Amino acid sequence: MTENESTTGTRRAVVTGASSGMGASSVRKLRAAGWEVVAVARRADKLESLAAETGAQAIVADVTKDGDVERLIADVTAGGPVHAVLNIAGGAIGSDPVETGSIDDWQAMYDVNVLGVLRVTQGLLPALRESGQGDVLILSSTAGRVSYEGGGGYVAAKHGATVIAETLRLELAGEPIRVIEIAPGMVATDEFSLNRFGGDTAKAAKVYEGVEKPLTADDIADAIVWTLTRPHHVNIDLMVMRPIAQAAQHKVARGVGL
Template sequence: MTARTAVVTGASSGIGAATARRLAAAGFRVVLAARRKERVEALAAELTAAGGQAEAYALDVTDRAAVDAFAAHLTASGANPDPVHVLVNNAGGAVGAEYAAAADPADWRAMYEVNVLGVLHVTQALLPALTASGDGTVVVLSSTAGHVAYEGGGGYVAAKHGAHALAATLRLELCGEPVRVVEVAPGMVRTDEFAVNRYRGDAAQAAAVYEGVAEPLTADDVADTVAWAVTRPSHVNVDLLVVRPRAQAAQHKVHREPRPES
């Protein structure tokens, strides 16, 4: 039997790479898409060496022409494209933590481009193939920031609210089609790059986000959630799954262990 195909964007690190590993282990042929070609190529080699099927593709989801070329590469031309069964829209990120009054509009624009328009580009380009599969699933990795605002997060909050709205709208518009739309909204996740990128390379500021939190979520925790959602029976749609560490009861309610006395 031919393996079902899953496309994962932002697959070069963090949640994207962990999701690719989970889906490959579940028997999917995984297409790894990200801007950093050398990283996705190394991951594809790793998954292939472990007995999986994987392909690497360098892709910037904010470049519509590149996305269309990617879709053409994956699918045959004509009325009956080769199927894609799962699309995991993971590419995204945050830039800056300034209050709205001091924020750089360019940062807000960049976050909207990748977190919202990037999802739109890839979903539009692959939707014919997802539909042709007869059993497609679109996953949108949003965030709890897409549901609750917080100080210093205005641009990211706005972008992730946009991703949430896009997922909800798609689900309505695809009702009756053989395509599910799943939104996974993680809370506090500690990865190698997210907070560091947000704080423009300031490792100390990034580390302070998780200070005192014994067990924030890991990339693999979120990947496990995604893999579970996409492997439910075809008639089961997980509309929205919010996943947080036990220490985080809400956006502003996080249990932090006190610093040990010196």
Template sequence: MTPVAIVTGASSGIGAATARRLATEGFHVLAAARRADRLADLVAGIAAAGGSATAVTCDVTSDESVAGLAAAAERAPGPVTLLVNNAGGARGLDPVESGSVGDWQWMYDVNVLGTLRVTQAVLPALERSGAGTIVVVSSTAGLDVYEGGGGYTAAKHAQTAIAGTLRLELCGRPVRVVEIDPGMVRTDEFSLVRFDGDAERAAAVYAGVAEPLVADDVADCIAWCATRPQHVNVDRLVVRPLAQAAQHKVHRVG
């Protein structure tokens, strides 16, 4: 039977790239996100390329919506063997002393509680498959901190803690836990969301960086980890562009 992969946050960026890549690896992809129109385009593109996917409208901040995703997984055409917890994002770049509580709450709900909700809902199906994999897309912000990033780094540190704790708790059961930590990735929306649609501030993040990572680079890492033999668990994969040696060390030209 065709293995099934669930990808959250699949309507754009890393999620969409991952859905397309996993389809080429032979998975039937349940592409989950809030924006049904974008999901429809994604699924159509996957089908045109010879792959197989189903769109599932899902808001990871809603218990009811995530329950609907779990129900869709039960109707999938094969065993659910892979969950990619990719939905997330950042809002603001304010210092802790003046940061928006609303922004912090949104980041925690989407990045952390979203991962929790979806993992809890899908874990029974992953375990039933006998060869499950959970991928948590965190960030290098989950390993370090930087000025103005308190809310986002707190959320990503929490995601990293979920991945590590879950790996311990699932030891002896047939489910791997993989953490992917990308550094600087240029996508269409991440920085625009962070800066509330300010295109100039969003572009400045990548100014002078000749080759930041792109979504397909991260999708490649996710697919590689997910397709290792089942006895191989890649605990953590940290990936940055060559120009970025650390959070604060980025080579820029011009």
């Protein structure tokens, strides 16, 4: 039992992007740690499977749609206190240079990685404040800290997510709400690179080619749960995570046993 659990009873978290990858793993690990969890994503079939497996509550919603988020907030707040919101929904589309980048792709990335975080966080802040010990967790990326060729749209969106975390922390200073940012580097999940390259399995596989041990969704979820279960006077402002093979955005050891 963590200090948070022993002093405040069962805690309740809302996890977006819960249908796969780091979101689904975070739901599993929070449930294993004794949290009540509301799992949120667009895909009903995957959510229902996760809910059956973990006992989490499933709510189908798209964080890029105002109406969906309004319904989500109403359903969540009617169901009890909210102690944490985990903004994990996100993603990258394409790897075109700025000169030829698709406006539609850039818009889609901004909508989910920035405005989705904004919608959900704004809607749940009153409930987090009322809980007396609230947490806003934003899953950003090392792309939100360092630019790279072919990543302009995703980099811009993740910079936006980082700025939300940094600004919100300043604006909430003195209130009982922590703002936590987790910035992963190379994480091999089932869908991230596959979605980025429109289902092209060869391009997706090349991202991790020769990297023996990229991070996993469970690695990130472990870190997320650890930050949330620190005593509430401890705020992990920013955690940057990379596999040992990745020294920086452009420096990756490939074909080396680690």
